[in-house]
Amino acid sequence: MKLIYTGKTKNVYLLEDGNYLLKFKDDMTGENGVFDPGSNTVGLTVEGAGRAGLRLTKMFFEILKDKGIPTHYIDADIDAATMTVKPAKLFGNGLEVICRYRAVGSFLRRYGKYVEEGQPLDAFVEVTLKDDARQDPPITEDALDMLGILSHDEYKVLKELTRKIAGIVKEELAKKGMELYDIKFEFGRIGEDNQIVLIDEISGGNMRAFKDGKQVEPLELEKLMLE
Amino acid sequence: MKLIYTGKTKNVYLLEDGNYLLKFKDDMTGENGVFDPGSNTVGLTVEGAGRAGLRLTKMFFEILKDKGIPTHYIDADIDAATMTVKPAKLFGNGLEVICRYRAVGSFLRRYGKYVEEGQPLDAFVEVTLKDDARQDPPITEDALDMLGILSHDEYKVLKELTRKIAGIVKEELAKKGMELYDIKFEFGRIGEDNQIVLIDEISGGNMRAFKDGKQVEPLELEKLMLE
Numbered sequence: 001m002k003l004i005y006t007g008k009t010k011n012v013y014l015l016e017d018g019n020y021l022l023k024f025k026d027d028m029t030g031e032n033g034v035f036d037p038g039s040n041t042v043g044l045t046v047e048g049a050g051r052a053g054l055r056l057t058k059m060f061f062e063i064l065k066d067k068g069i070p071t072h073y074i075d076a077d078i079d080a081a082t083m084t085v086k087p088a089k090l091f092g093n094g095l096e097v098i099c100r101y102r103a104v105g106s107f108l109r110r111y112g113k114y115v116e117e118g119q120p121l122d123a124f125v126e127v128t129l130k131d132d133a134r135q136d137p138p139i140t141e142d143a144l145d146m147l148g149i150l151s152h153d154e155y156k157v158l159k160e161l162t163r164k165i166a167g168i169v170k171e172e173l174a175k176k177g178m179e180l181y182d183i184k185f186e187f188g189r190i191g192e193d194n195q196i197v198l199i200d201e202i203s204g205g206n207m208r209a210f211k212d213g214k215q216v217e218p219l220e221l222e223k224l225m226l227e
Numbered sequence: 228m229k230l231i232y233t234g235k236t237k238n239v240y241l242l243e244d245g246n247y248l249l250k251f252k253d254d255m256t257g258e259n260g261v262f263d264p265g266s267n268t269v270g271l272t273v274e275g276a277g278r279a280g281l282r283l284t285k286m287f288f289e290i291l292k293d294k295g296i297p298t299h300y301i302d303a304d305i306d307a308a309t310m311t312v313k314p315a316k317l318f319g320n321g322l323e324v325i326c327r328y329r330a331v332g333s334f335l336r337r338y339g340k341y342v343e344e345g346q347p348l349d350a351f352v353e354v355t356l357k358d359d360a361r362q363d364p365p366i367t368e369d370a371l372d373m374l375g376i377l378s379h380d381e382y383k384v385l386k387e388l389t390r391k392i393a394g395i396v397k398e399e400l401a402k403k404g405m406e407l408y409d410i411k412f413e414f415g416r417i418g419e420d421n422q423i424v425l426i427d428e429i430s431g432g433n434m435r436a437f438k439d440g441k442q443v444e445p446l447e448l449e450k451l452m453l454e
Binding site: 092093109110111112113114115121122124125126129131133134137138139140141142143146147148149 | 319320336337338339340341342348349351352353356358360361364365366367368369370373374375376
């Protein structure tokens, strides 16, 4: 088993059978000890954060499997904090696909002239490039196509999958009295037919959720969801 | 005649007949005396810059008129450095629509992971919000529609007009041995049927052009075009 990628919140290993092993870390994105799903730096480390994120990811990936929504998920070992997944090819050097139900975060920073903080948005989908050095710039469907990252047809699939999966997460959170404000996903192409599937994780670290008017921290979110 | 808007490179007056008068200034966008069409600050002031920009604008708006492409242009008084135009309603608080033939400027800063400096782009169109405080953020067709700034149908018209007008400018510049790298336009809605038309100006200050491997400054560009 060979380490092939060291990420901010997880490492990726290549297994002998060609699948990948994701090792979830206890690091979370943010700054100065404060969690921020939109941040590009590790802001805090909390014991047990990796396992809790993996448990929630496992739960969601199994729900998606039941609903026939394709992901890279094979299985998970909670004690080891690892998840086995199918090999997927990234779009370019990786995209983040965001689904927004309320105007917060980078959306509000960009379009604050036109929206109030927390204003409802209708499952709005946008894509950013994973590029720390350039602060994950937003990119249009036309630019993705022109730069050879994603075709227009693939964009349609990505957008539809994003809305479907975000809707499922939103519904599950609502069952526990939480409101999903926004969530970010990663997608990849799997197999010879380049099927577009959800990859990476669905943990508290990927989303902003509120309960009783206050933002729910990732570990608290995972606790509420898994209890 | 009433001053209704003070811009970086021109002022806008309301005339008694309901039309507007644009007064071109000698100020150019840029920083520390260096011209940059993408800048949000006045970087330099050059005597005669306003009149030269107006002369080129008049030339292009008259070419567009001959070709049946709608603009807000009525007439121009070069000596007074003023242009009379029809009243147009902005999209939101104003958009900039950019057409790119080469990867430079903010496009390169955002997508430098995927493009080389100066790489050819196929008349790529993108839209940014006019919002100095937020550094004119780029915005997608979906966001423009969701925020009520521009419908999907209007976006199609805007994109087609942008490519058509940029193509005409590119061709005119080529006749004088210059290559157009990028150009930005503003559009508005005119009349009861909200026809989408080109507004503002087409001067050296709106574009990047190169000749013999060197960028052509606005005044030099205008001199080459008008001689």
